[in-house]
Amino acid sequence: MTSKSLHGEIENRLVEHELRYTSARKSVVAALITSDGPLSASELHDEFGGSVPLSSIYRSLVVLEETGILAPHLGTKGLTRYELAEWLRGHHHHFVCIDCGAVEDVAVDDTHERSVDAMVNEISSRVAFTPINHALEIEGRCARCA
Amino acid sequence: MTSKSLHGEIENRLVEHELRYTSARKSVVAALITSDGPLSASELHDEFGGSVPLSSIYRSLVVLEETGILAPHLGTKGLTRYELAEWLRGHHHHFVCIDCGAVEDVAVDDTHERSVDAMVNEISSRVAFTPINHALEIEGRCARCA
DNA sequence: AGCTATAATGAGAATCGTTATCATTCAAGA
DNA sequence: TCTTGAATGATAACGATTCTCATTATAGCT
Structure with missing residues (x-):
C-alpha cells in the first residue's frame, strides 16, 4: 500500500x-x-x-x-x-533488544506463519480462550548492543 | 521441579x-x-x-x-x-486478555515448539540480531470477559 | 554469646510516563 | 460570515516505579 x-x-x-x-x-x-x-x-x-x-x-x-x-x-x-x-x-513480528529496548519489525514468510497460526488455534481450542491476534516477540541483542 | x-x-x-x-x-x-x-x-x-x-x-x-x-x-x-x-x-507462552489484561500461562507441545524455534532461528539469521529468547503472546478474550 | 560489617528494610519523597482539566483556537457546514 | 463542536496547548493530577536515608537484621568472626 x-x-x-x-x-x-x-x-x-x-x-x-x-x-x-x-x-x-x-x-x-x-x-x-x-x-x-x-x-x-x-x-x-x-x-x-x-x-x-x-x-x-x-x-x-x-x-x-x-x-x-x-x-x-x-x-x-x-x-x-x-x-x-x-x-x-x-502481519509481522518483532525483535526486542534486551539491552536498549529498541523494537524492530520482522516479516514472516507464509510457511512459518501458517505453522504459528496452527499452533495458536490448537492451543486456544484446549482452553477457554478466544484468540483474536498473536504476537511473536524475539528477544535478543540488536546490532548496536551486540 | x-x-x-x-x-x-x-x-x-x-x-x-x-x-x-x-x-x-x-x-x-x-x-x-x-x-x-x-x-x-x-x-x-x-x-x-x-x-x-x-x-x-x-x-x-x-x-x-x-x-x-x-x-x-x-x-x-x-x-x-x-x-x-x-x-x-x-518454557511456555501466554494468553493476554485484551479486556481485563489478565495473563495466563500456556504450555506448548514439542512439535509446535520446534517449529517456532526453527522460525525464530531462520528469521534471526537473515538480520543482524542475536536471538536469546522468544515469547508468543496470544491476545484474545478470557473466559470471564468473553 | 557478643561484635562487627554489610545487607535489607520501611516510610516517604522524588521521578517518570500518562491522563485529565480548561480556556482558547480551529474548521466544517448552515 | 456565523455557529457549533472538535482539537489544541499549557498545566495540574495521577499512578507506577525508583530513590533516599535512617533503622533493623543477619552472616561471619572471635
Missing part, C-alpha cells in the same frame, strides 16, 4: 467516526509509516523536535487507537509504543 | 551473588510459584494483604530480576509483571 493511499484510508476511517485528520494526527501516522518499528509518545515527540506538544501526541495516540488505526505494542516495560494496525501494515 | 527444590535453587543463586534469601523475597517467589501467570508489584502487594510494603516488593523484584531468577513479562501496557525465569518454570 502506498503512503498516500494509507493516509486516505486513515482519513476515511476517522471521518466515519466524525473525527478530523488533523496535522498532529497526520504527523504521528507519517512517523509510524516511516519507522521500522513501534514508537512511544516521547520517541515521537523527539522525532518532531518538540514541535508537537506531548499532550497532543498522547491524545492523538488515544484517538488513533480507539478508531483501530494504531495498535499498542505488547512488549515493553514501563512505556507504551504504538504501530499501525495490521490492516494497514500487514 | 518441586516447590522446595525451587526455593533451594533460588537460595543458591542468591548466595552466589552474596545476597540473602529474605522473607520478602521468599514471599514474592512463593506467590509466583503458585500463580498461574505473571504478577505485578501491586498485584503481589494485594496478594500479601499489604503486609509487605510496596517499596520492598519493588526492591525484591529488581534483585530477583538482576540475578536471573525472575523475568519481566513483555506483554503489558502500563505496568510490569514478573514471572519465574525459564530455567525455573520451563
Whole structure:
C-alpha cells in the first residue's frame, strides 16, 4: 500500500467516526509509516523536535487507537509504543533488544506463519480462550548492543 | 521441579551473588510459584494483604530480576509483571486478555515448539540480531470477559 | 554469646510516563 | 460570515516505579 493511499484510508476511517485528520494526527501516522518499528509518545515527540506538544501526541495516540488505526505494542516495560494496525501494515513480528529496548519489525514468510497460526488455534481450542491476534516477540541483542 | 527444590535453587543463586534469601523475597517467589501467570508489584502487594510494603516488593523484584531468577513479562501496557525465569518454570507462552489484561500461562507441545524455534532461528539469521529468547503472546478474550 | 560489617528494610519523597482539566483556537457546514 | 463542536496547548493530577536515608537484621568472626 502506498503512503498516500494509507493516509486516505486513515482519513476515511476517522471521518466515519466524525473525527478530523488533523496535522498532529497526520504527523504521528507519517512517523509510524516511516519507522521500522513501534514508537512511544516521547520517541515521537523527539522525532518532531518538540514541535508537537506531548499532550497532543498522547491524545492523538488515544484517538488513533480507539478508531483501530494504531495498535499498542505488547512488549515493553514501563512505556507504551504504538504501530499501525495490521490492516494497514500487514502481519509481522518483532525483535526486542534486551539491552536498549529498541523494537524492530520482522516479516514472516507464509510457511512459518501458517505453522504459528496452527499452533495458536490448537492451543486456544484446549482452553477457554478466544484468540483474536498473536504476537511473536524475539528477544535478543540488536546490532548496536551486540 | 518441586516447590522446595525451587526455593533451594533460588537460595543458591542468591548466595552466589552474596545476597540473602529474605522473607520478602521468599514471599514474592512463593506467590509466583503458585500463580498461574505473571504478577505485578501491586498485584503481589494485594496478594500479601499489604503486609509487605510496596517499596520492598519493588526492591525484591529488581534483585530477583538482576540475578536471573525472575523475568519481566513483555506483554503489558502500563505496568510490569514478573514471572519465574525459564530455567525455573520451563518454557511456555501466554494468553493476554485484551479486556481485563489478565495473563495466563500456556504450555506448548514439542512439535509446535520446534517449529517456532526453527522460525525464530531462520528469521534471526537473515538480520543482524542475536536471538536469546522468544515469547508468543496470544491476545484474545478470557473466559470471564468473553 | 557478643561484635562487627554489610545487607535489607520501611516510610516517604522524588521521578517518570500518562491522563485529565480548561480556556482558547480551529474548521466544517448552515 | 456565523455557529457549533472538535482539537489544541499549557498545566495540574495521577499512578507506577525508583530513590533516599535512617533503622533493623543477619552472616561471619572471635
